[in-house]
Amino acid sequence: MDDLVLNWELGTGGLLLLAAAGIALLLVLIMAFRIHAFVALMMTSLLTAIAAGIPFNRLLEAIAFGFNPTLGNVMLLVALGAMLGRMIETSGGARVLTDKLIERFGEQRAAMAVGVASLLMGFPIFFDAGLVVMMPIIYAVARRLGGSLLTVAFPAALAFSSMHIFVPPHPGPVSASAILGADVGLVLILGLVVAIPVWYLVGVLFGGWVGRKYDIAVPTILDGTPDEDREMESNPSFGKIMLLLALPLVLILMNTGLNMYASTTDDPDAFKAEPVIALLRTLGETPIALLITVLVSMWLLGWGMGKSGSLIDKVADSALGPIASVVLVTGAGGMFGGVLRVTGIGDAIADSLNSIGMPVIVAAFLISLIVRIAQGSATVALTTAASLMAGVVVNGGFNPVEVAAIVLATAAGSVGFSHVNDSGFWLVSKFFGLDVKTTLKTWTVAQGLMAIVGFVISYAIFLVGGLFG
Numbered sequence: 001m002d003d004l005v006l007n008w009e010l011g012t013g014g015l016l017l018l019a020a021a022g023i024a025l026l027l028v029l030i031m032a033f034r035i036h037a038f039v040a041l042m043m044t045s046l047l048t049a050i051a052a053g054i055p056f057n058r059l060l061e062a063i064a065f066g067f068n069p070t071l072g073n074v075m076l077l078v079a080l081g082a083m084l085g086r087m088i089e090t091s092g093g094a095r096v097l098t099d100k101l102i103e104r105f106g107e108q109r110a111a112m113a114v115g116v117a118s119l120l121m122g123f124p125i126f127f128d129a130g131l132v133v134m135m136p137i138i139y140a141v142a143r144r145l146g147g148s149l150l151t152v153a154f155p156a157a158l159a160f161s162s163m164h165i166f167v168p169p170h171p172g173p174v175s176a177s178a179i180l181g182a183d184v185g186l187v188l189i190l191g192l193v194v195a196i197p198v199w200y201l202v203g204v205l206f207g208g209w210v211g212r213k214y215d216i217a218v219p220t221i222l223d224g225t226p227d228e229d230r231e232m233e234s235n236p237s238f239g240k241i242m243l244l245l246a247l248p249l250v251l252i253l254m255n256t257g258l259n260m261y262a263s264t265t266d267d268p269d270a271f272k273a274e275p276v277i278a279l280l281r282t283l284g285e286t287p288i289a290l291l292i293t294v295l296v297s298m299w300l301l302g303w304g305m306g307k308s309g310s311l312i313d314k315v316a317d318s319a320l321g322p323i324a325s326v327v328l329v330t331g332a333g334g335m336f337g338g339v340l341r342v343t344g345i346g347d348a349i350a351d352s353l354n355s356i357g358m359p360v361i362v363a364a365f366l367i368s369l370i371v372r373i374a375q376g377s378a379t380v381a382l383t384t385a386a387s388l389m390a391g392v393v394v395n396g397g398f399n400p401v402e403v404a405a406i407v408l409a410t411a412a413g414s415v416g417f418s419h420v421n422d423s424g425f426w427l428v429s430k431f432f433g434l435d436v437k438t439t440l441k442t443w444t445v446a447q448g449l450m451a452i453v454g455f456v457i458s459y460a461i462f463l464v465g466g467l468f469g
Contacts, residue, residue: 015345017298019374019421022048024224026336026420037323037426037436041332045339050114052176052343068336071331074128078327078427080290081132081322084244084297086319087312090232091301093241100238102144110141115155115203119196121245122163124252126170128427130160130233133248133432139218150442151171152208153432155199158446162199165415166408166454169256174381174409175408179386180393180410182403190404193459194412200392202449210442221322234305234313244297248289249394276407326430333423337376340421345374347384360396360463361409365455366387370414376421382414384407399467409458416451 022044029040049062088094099112101321105113114137121130142152152377168174168188258281282288294316302312315404349370358366364385372381386407393406418425419440429439 009058012345012348015343015348018048018051018343019345020341021051022299022336022340027436033339037329037429038332040298041420043335045332045336048184048336049339049342052339054127054342057140057425060125061343062339064337065342067335070338071327074330074423074427075285075327076287077126077129078132078244078323079289080133080287080294081129082319082323083138083294083316084133084290086315087232087294087297087301088241088244088317088322089140090245091234091236091305093244093301095144096238097241098136098144098232098235101141107145110227111146111152111155111208112140114141114152115159115199117245118156119163121249122160123167124256125160125425126286127164129248129290131157131427131431133245133290134160137245141271142218148211148278149218149432150214151208153205154442154446155209155269156204157428158197158207158450161447162203162450164193165411166195166198169259172379172414173407174191175379175448176382176407176410177404179383179389179390179401180407181353183400184408186404187407190310190401190409190461191408193461194329194408198450198453198459202446203264206446206449208292209268210327210421210446211400214442216433216438218433221326221431221433231311233303234301234306234307235304240300244293244300247296248293251284251289251292252286253284254259255281255289258284311407325428329426329430330423333376333421333426337365337421337423340375341377341380345371349374359400360389360392361459362405362435364406364410364456365413365451368410369416369451370413372414373422375421376419376423378418378422378424379416382410385413387409399465399468401468402462405458405462405465409455412454415447415454417444417448 025047026040026044029035029043030037035043045063046059049057049059054062055333070228088097101113102110112136117137117457118130119133121134125133136154139149142149145152164170165172168177168184168191173187173191174184176182178185256275284362298312298316301307302315303309349367367388368381370383370387372378376383389410393403398406420436421425425443428434428443429436432439432443434442
């Protein structure tokens with residue numbers, strides 16, 4: 001895709017100006033002119049690509065670069081998660097689980113309990129998939145407690161985000177560990193040391209303040225018609241709902257464990273060739289695990305309870321219409337971020353910062369943070385920063401704890417200040433029922449705080465590790 005860009009003479013300053021102008025235009029279109037986010041994102045992506053010098057006959061290729069993979073990934077996870085959510089919601093399962101949580105932990109601790117559950121689920125499950133699966137529980141608890149949705153939603157969402165950013169086996173810390181030569185097991189242990197305080201300080205404490213300041217009603221995106229809700233009502237047992245929440249967790253953990261084991265064997269190719277192992281790993285891929293869970297939910301909450309196939313089909317179908325906007329806008333957010341990546345802005349910024357000369361851990365954090373802000377993708381920001389710093393880290397004489405701390409500092413930078421060029425920003429905006437301005441004031445600030453707190457803890461680990469070097 002790099003060959004699409006003709007105006008490399010713009011330099012880092014020109015590319016930064018181009019990115020800033022694109023973001024400003026997008027905000028004006030959405031906030032001032034009230035143009036739908038999907039249309040505004042597509043218009044801005046096209047105009048930014050043209051301004052970057054991409055020829056007209058390759059514009060569609062440029063916007064597809066970020067849109068197609070984002071849409072493909074998000075569509076499967078959100079669609080299956082929404083179906084699972086509708087089955088749990090319409091059967092009365094969300095209410096059953098909410099009642100049990102409040103009975104066990106009390107109303108004052110219910111939001112914390114949902115956040116802790118999200119931390120556990122977030123260990124193997126990606127941010128977007130985990131959040132979608134938990135949304136009906138988040139909505140049900142928020143309705144029961146009253147007040148703002150964000151009081152419950154922020155601790156849960158930031159639990160998934162913290163685990164996704166800092167803790168293997170998620171792809172960001174794993175890839176950075178591989179690039180920088182860090183011990184993945186040590187990164188996992190120290191990643192938890194970073195992720196849990198980050199979640200508590202930002203998700204629980206800051207999230208609680210956000211919930212008190214912004215009174216956001218529970219969205220109706222997962223609601224069905226009264227007739228559907230009444231016909232599907234079956235008051236399932238608490239055990240059935242826990243089984244449905246645990247099933248994808250177990251399947252994905254199985255995939256994770258087998259993949260990690262495969263990476264440590266002397267002959268990973270032979271391991272992969274085992275048909276039973278290959279099948280088990282496939283069953284644990286996130287979309288497949290969610291598909292299996294949806295089918296099991298249809299049996300446990302539908303067919304097995306005497307519900308007709310036509311009713312179950314109607315309930316599943318009703319889950320897809322409302323999330324169409326979520327999927328398209330999230331994909332368009334990936335489109336805009338992809339266009340910015342095609343311009344080369346991330347590489348230009350990283351090269352400029354790398355030449356300044358500053359402590360390795362600080363440089364890794366800042367490169368990752370600024371590339372993230374500029375082009376939106378946390379994974380690209382993390383791998384770009386890690387790749388640039390790899391030579392310095394490998395030849396720097398750092399001990400294993402210091403190298404792991406550099407990985408975590410780089411990961412911290414990659415989460416910082418999610419905004420309109422990040423597909424995750426739009427996922428949160430739509431599922432939480434927030435307009436762009438409120439999402440910037442809440443989610444963007446929270447992600448920035450995660451970056452700062454995560455870096456401070458990582459830097460402390462780096463200093464302590466240096467004492468034993």
